[in-house]
Amino acid sequence: MGRVGLNSLLLKPLTAWLGRLEIEADVKMIEGLADKSPEIRGNQLGRFDRGPLASRNRMRRIYRRGVEGLDAAGVELDDSET
């Protein structure tokens, strides 16, 4: 279905506004965390945390040039199942 009339004109400003709104909500939550330490050892994690866990390992190996599978304190992070 094609986009017509007002919808086509509003696509850009409304979507841009919405994008900023969602980012602002994320930032407010992140900056208000009680614990902003990058350390996740000892946290209780759920099934939605598998992505972040796998990403931590790759960030350490590829971006930080550290050792995969070890967190800052040298404890292995198992991202195989959560």
Place this chain on the structure above:
Amino acid sequence: MTLRPELDFWHPVLTSEELGDTPEKVRLLGTEVSVFRTAKKPLRGGGTVGAVLDRCPHRGASLSKGHVREGCVVCPYHGWSWAPDGTGKSPGNPDGRFRTQAFDALESDGAIWIKRAGTAVPFPRFDVAGFLEIARFRRRVNAPLEVVLDNFIEVEHTGNVHYVLGYDTHRLDEVICKVETTPETVRVYNQGPQKPMPWALRKLFRYPPNAHFVDDWTTRFAPVSSVYDQYWIDRLTGERGGDFLRNAVFFTPVEDDVTDLFVFVFAEATAWVASASTACCSSR
């Protein structure tokens, strides 16, 4: 000066709009860098830029408080000038050979990017062919890179934290979350009931009733960035309905506890919609 290994990768440090014809100071992983245009700012992107350590090697002035002349940044203190390749000239010492730390710098995709000079790493392209640019912006977050990234690579928070884009808090148990990894990437595919959305926005995004929202992203780490495909499908037929958004987010560590988000928002659109939208609100 020892630079951190992460600086080997291209990082966005400013949006194109944030860099005018005078130098700007940016911080990347705690290193202060003076970024400048080597030629007048073009009407649209694609200008040439340079970047050198912000501290003048002569006696420590901040080069970002200087100005640009003949493609070089000129120090505001004694007038020494520094070229994008790091070579320096001193008006009072014409025979001197001077050098500062230079960075590779370029303007692309509406942003200014820098990295350690000479590293052979690919530029982090994201494919938006056929998409309309909706917005791009930088947002500073007072939190470490890892903590910021964590938020942007899980959807469990979207029910409580987001206004519109995300999943119904009361039906999070229905959300499918599949993780696929390669040695270099992490892809996460999420599909589940769209959280309630105001009527006007439902009309804007044109998604069907009882739609499932799909948020499918891949994260890469050289540099750290995620590209998100966000769309709706009919939960019974699995067919796509409504709009398709593609967003790229780059996570630039300013300091160990400060991170800049560079957000690039795109929507799938036909050419005539693109021209209508651009004519309506040419914000660039």
